[in-house]
Amino acid sequence: MDRGTVGSASRGRLNVAIRHQGASAIVTVAGELDHHTADLLRESLEGCVADGFARLVVDCSxxxxxxxxxxxxxxxxxxxxxxxxxxxxxxxxxxxxxxxxEITGADAVFTVHDSLDKALAD
Incomplete structure (x- = not known):
């Protein structure tokens, strides 16, 4: 069940929107994620886990x-x-x-999908 956008926030050059679909929390991140804006994403992701959504899909498009x-x-x-x-x-x-x-090798520890649709279908 897609509950639409359940939350969104902005800080500087970063916008984060959260919606729920089934057991997944879909976190859409737009703009620039750096040391000035990272706390916004951290708080959003931790909030999703605290709300019982262990499957986080981060839309980086x-x-x-x-x-x-x-x-x-x-x-x-x-x-x-x-x-x-x-x-x-x-x-x-x-x-x-x-x-x-790729540079850090972190792509080996995440499940990476070409698109949001593919991530949700997985």
Whole structure:
């Protein structure tokens, strides 16, 4: 069941919107994820896990930039989601963001999908 957008927030150059579909929390991230904006995403992901959504699908299709702080937020969310029996799925990464995962090897610890539709179908 898709409950539509259940929350959204902005901080600086980052917007985060959350909606629920079945057992998944879909977190759409738009803009720039860096040390100035990372807390917004951290709080959003931790809130989803606290609300019982262990399967987090992060829609990165509108994410224009991400630094190591953003990567650390996603790695932390992955640990919390896995502790709750779920995981973090990344969808629709732009090449500049995907490159951060490739360089660090983090793409090996996340389930990465070409699109949000593919992530939700998995």
């Amino acid at each position: 509108q994410l224009e930039f991400m630094d190591s702080t953003g990567l650390n937020v996603l790695l932390g969310a992955r640990l919390k989601a896995e502790a709750g029996g779920g995981g973090v799925h990344l969808a629709g990464m732009q090449p500049v963001v995907a490159r951060v995962f």
